[in-house]
Amino acid sequence: MKRTPLPLKDLQPGQSGKITRVSGTPEIKHRLLEMGLTQGTPVRLVRVAPLGDPLELHVRGYRLSLRKSEAASVTVEEP
Numbered sequence: 001m002k003r004t005p006l007p008l009k010d011l012q013p014g015q016s017g018k019i020t021r022v023s024g025t026p027e028i029k030h031r032l033l034e035m036g037l038t039q040g041t042p043v044r045l046v047r048v049a050p051l052g053d054p055l056e057l058h059v060r061g062y063r064l065s066l067r068k069s070e071a072a073s074v075t076v077e078e079p
Helices: 026-034
Strands: 016-022 042-048 055-059 062-066 074-077
Touching (some): 016 026
Antiparallel strands (some): 042 055
């Protein structure tokens, strides 16, 4: 059974997924791709800041902070 893709911003702390799509404006998409958020890359949500923004992610062996608005442009599929 195939899982339904969801926006990266909707993951809960500790949840992981595999990136299936990166969208958004050309500027945002280019920035996200440069940071290593490419299709097929595993990503894990480490924690959310106390006020809900930014999100701390573990991707490609490093920690990355990302705004919720940017994370909404990344679609993931849970394993």
